Amino acid sequence: MRIAVVGTGYVGLVTGTCFAETGNTVTCVDIDKAKVEKLQGGTITIYEPGLDHLFLRNLKENRLHFTTSLAEGIKGAQIIFLALPTPPGEDGSADLSYVLGVSKELGKILDAYAVIVDKSTVPVGTADKVRAAIAANAKVEFDVVSNPEFLREGVAVDDFMKPDRVVIGSSSERANALMQQLYAPFVRQGNPIIYMDERSAELTKYAANAFLATKITFMNEIARMCERLDADVDMVRKGIGGDERIGKRFLFPGIGYGGSCFPKDVQALSRSADEVGYEFKILRSVMDVNQEQKTYLVPKVKRFFGGSLRGKKIALWGLSFKPNTDDIREAPALYIIDALLAEGAVVTAFDPEAMPGVKRMVGDKITFAENQYDALEGAEALVIATEWGAFRTPDFDLMETKLAQKVIFDGRNVFEGPLMASLGYYYESIGRRPVKP
Numbered sequence: 001m002r003i004a005v006v007g008t009g010y011v012g013l014v015t016g017t018c019f020a021e022t023g024n025t026v027t028c029v030d031i032d033k034a035k036v037e038k039l040q041g042g043t044i045t046i047y048e049p050g051l052d053h054l055f056l057r058n059l060k061e062n063r064l065h066f067t068t069s070l071a072e073g074i075k076g077a078q079i080i081f082l083a084l085p086t087p088p089g090e091d092g093s094a095d096l097s098y099v100l101g102v103s104k105e106l107g108k109i110l111d112a113y114a115v116i117v118d119k120s121t122v123p124v125g126t127a128d129k130v131r132a133a134i135a136a137n138a139k140v141e142f143d144v145v146s147n148p149e150f151l152r153e154g155v156a157v158d159d160f161m162k163p164d165r166v167v168i169g170s171s172s173e174r175a176n177a178l179m180q181q182l183y184a185p186f187v188r189q190g191n192p193i194i195y196m197d198e199r200s201a202e203l204t205k206y207a208a209n210a211f212l213a214t215k216i217t218f219m220n221e222i223a224r225m226c227e228r229l230d231a232d233v234d235m236v237r238k239g240i241g242g243d244e245r246i247g248k249r250f251l252f253p254g255i256g257y258g259g260s261c262f263p264k265d266v267q268a269l270s271r272s273a274d275e276v277g278y279e280f281k282i283l284r285s286v287m288d289v290n291q292e293q294k295t296y297l298v299p300k301v302k303r304f305f306g307g308s309l310r311g312k313k314i315a316l317w318g319l320s321f322k323p324n325t326d327d328i329r330e331a332p333a334l335y336i337i338d339a340l341l342a343e344g345a346v347v348t349a350f351d352p353e354a355m356p357g358v359k360r361m362v363g364d365k366i367t368f369a370e371n372q373y374d375a376l377e378g379a380e381a382l383v384i385a386t387e388w389g390a391f392r393t394p395d396f397d398l399m400e401t402k403l404a405q406k407v408i409f410d411g412r413n414v415f416e417g418p419l420m421a422s423l424g425y426y427y428e429s430i431g432r433r434p435v436k437p
């Protein structure tokens, strides 16, 4: 099949590459000339494990193409995906200007039947708006489909190649048949394609993200209760996760959810509720609790140092919003840096992938270390903000030689308390009993 993907960011590049991998001829379109030139030249523009290999193979085998020209990109395409940004507007609702802008252009240049598929996360009713924007100028027949994307950054290729389910919102048999053909290789293991109307598909995406954000936030509040009631959140997590109705996944407490999607999508759903005169109370609480959670460790650190962090040397491990990505959008680490600096602390950070992005934001307000151990040089405490694999079993002997004192505040519950006790650390984490040497 010939496919076009408009918007070659996280979702667009993964989508385009994975569809090429199953034999389709894909052209990815982006307005960012520098990005397109890099991709054309064989340089991948995002850090996503496993993607570079697929990208290079499909580029070499001529199934994957890149262009800045929408007209060139959609030429002959039977299916055109929109993987465009939908950032929060000033009032928190999703900004549809990218999606509707491209839709309007498409109306002018479509010269044969095509299915326009919205993969961006958009509020209910957007498919109708896309249809109207195209129809304003279209001279040919077309269909609009809502096909929300559920991939996670860091495991995007796996999520895309083996999706739990594919949601297709459409009112056209013709479009559904093409979508079925395209997705068939991805659902061979019996994972379903779920067909529904466009509006339900659009809401499904927000409901999924808001539910997961709520699940995490619920556990963060249980963790707070554990600290007050002298219980251990790890035990509670395992205890409830064994119930299939609850499930084991996404129950890990920490310093809050970040990233480009949960924060913006919870806010956008809350805003959609306001617009239809409904107060979605649980979402308001989720947003408030999560905001507090990002800097939850800072008062603990302050308390440890007797109420003042002025001049204290703090090491920070992890800057990205989660491991295996360089994405720092809404990363809790950024809020921790601000809070520590506001208290007068001196911060040295290390992250395997996200340092360039943070450097651009904070400049020389903090120091960036060459590796995780150099970050500890002379530090009076280590704060862990992201659970990168390399932080899980570190060289504790080397750590000891670097740290000025053995103190760790762990925002992702990376270490086990008994181990920290045996190594002589003062160790505080989230919802677990503090370990004192």
Ligand SMILES: NC(=O)C1=CN([C@@H]2O[C@H](COP(=O)(O)OP(=O)(O)OC[C@H]3O[C@@H](n4cnc5c(N)ncnc54)[C@H](O)[C@@H]3O)[C@@H](O)[C@H]2O)C=CC1
Residues within 6 Å of the ligand: 006, 007, 008, 009, 010, 011, 012, 029, 030, 031, 032, 035, 083, 084, 085, 086, 098, 101, 102, 119, 120, 121, 122, 149, 150, 151, 152, 153, 260, 261
């Ligand atoms: N990042 C993620 O993990 C997921 C994102 N989503 C949703 O997918 C959508 C896209 O998200 P990302 O890929 O993360 O965004 P992104 O910001 O990484 O990529 C968007 C791309 O669109 C390009 N673009 C902007 N205007 C354009 C235009 N007029 N023509 C062509 N290209 C244009 C940008 O240059 C950029 O490369 C959003 O609605 C997001 O909520 C959904 C699931 C997962």
Ligand SMILES: O=C(O)[C@H]1O[C@H](OP(=O)(O)OP(=O)(O)OC[C@H]2O[C@@H](n3ccc(=O)[nH]c3=O)[C@H](O)[C@@H]2O)[C@H](O)[C@@H](O)[C@@H]1O
Residues within 6 Å of the ligand: 121, 149, 150, 151, 152, 153, 154, 209, 212, 216, 249, 250, 251, 252, 253, 254, 255, 256, 257, 258, 259, 260, 261, 262, 321, 322
């Ligand atoms: O719409 C999107 O963009 C995507 O948003 C999330 O994916 P992503 O943001 O890449 O990352 P997650 O793995 O979901 O993690 C989000 C945040 O929640 C936090 N988290 C996750 C799980 C958990 O148990 N506890 C927890 O605090 C992570 O540290 C991270 O900050 C969803 O998981 C995807 O299904 C969805 O497609």
